[in-house]
Each structure stands twice: as structure tokens, then as C-alpha cells.
Amino acid sequence: xxxxxxxxxxxxxxxxxxxxxxxxxxxxxxxxxxxxxxxxxxxxxxxxxxxxxxxxxxxxxxxxxxxxxxxxxxxxxxxxxxxxxxxxxxxxxxxxxxxxxxxxxxxxxxxxxxxxxxxxxxxxxxxx
Numbered sequence: 280x281x282x283x284x285x286x287x288x289x290x291x292x293x294x295x296x297x298x299x300x301x302x303x304x305x306x307x308x309x310x311x312x313x314x315x316x317x318x319x320x321x322x323x324x325x326x327x328x329x330x331x332x333x334x335x336x337x338x339x340x341x342x343x344x345x346x347x348x349x350x351x352x353x354x355x356x357x358x359x360x361x362x363x364x365x366x367x368x369x370x371x372x373x374x375x376x377x378x379x380x381x382x383x384x385x386x387x388x389x390x391x392x393x394x395x396x397x398x399x400x401x402x403x404x405x406x407x
Contacts, residue, residue: 289354304339305325315344325357
């Protein structure tokens with residue numbers, strides 16, 4: 280098996296994922312997953328597709344992550360891993376799709392409007 284690559288996005292974060300056969304090592308921007316994501320919840324989000332399919336020890340994953348915050352990066356990485364696993368075996372789709380692991384979360388930050396301090400917040404109104 281050669282390298283399989285896929286892309287995942289969430290908010291401003293972009294994850295380029297490369298999967299090869301291996302022992303279950305996850306490397307993000309040349310760092311171990313524990314060093315890059317210190318929050319255990321983010322590590323759990325990332326490993327979700329692998330745990331659902333019981334593949335945690337079968338593949339090595341190398342990732343280039345850019346943009347966004349830690350939650351956006353973790354969810355972009357989860358989508359990228361899910362997409363790469365489907366390229367390896369299309370039958371995984373039936374398991375991942377109902378759990379929402381193949382859906383790109385398209386919510387992004389709403390733009391700031393002129394005459395307002397933020398996107399929806401208004402300046403205090405004074406009648407007199």
C-alpha cells in the first residue's frame with residue numbers, strides 16, 4: 280500500500296493527511312500527537328474514526344495542519360482521516376456516514392458589519 284492522502288477543513292483550519300501501513304503513530308507537523316494537542320478531548324476527536332473501525336494500530340498517520348484554533352484543527356483532522364480511510368476501503372463509508380464523520384461542518388465566523396462593534400452586537404441605543 281502506498282501513501283493515501285486526503286484533505287479535511289473546518290473553520291479556518293486545513294489538515295492534509297497522509298496514511299501508510301504502520302503501528303498507529305500519529306505525527307502532526309513533525310510532532311507527536313500528545314505534544315501538539317495537549318487537551319485530551321481533542322485527541323479523542325482525532326482518533327474517533329480509527330476507534331470506530333478498530334484500526335488504531337494498523338496505520339501511521341502524518342499530518343500537515345495550518346490555520347484556525349485547536350478545536351477547528353482537531354475536527355479538520357478527523358474529517359481528513361475519515362476521507363483517507365474511505366479511499367483505502369470504500370466499505371468503511373457505511374460505518375462512518377451515520378456517525379457524521381464524513382460531513383464537512385460548514386459553519387464559519389460571520390463577518391463584522393459596518394456601524395456595529397461586532398457581527399450582531401449593536402452600540403447602546405439612547406432615546407435622548
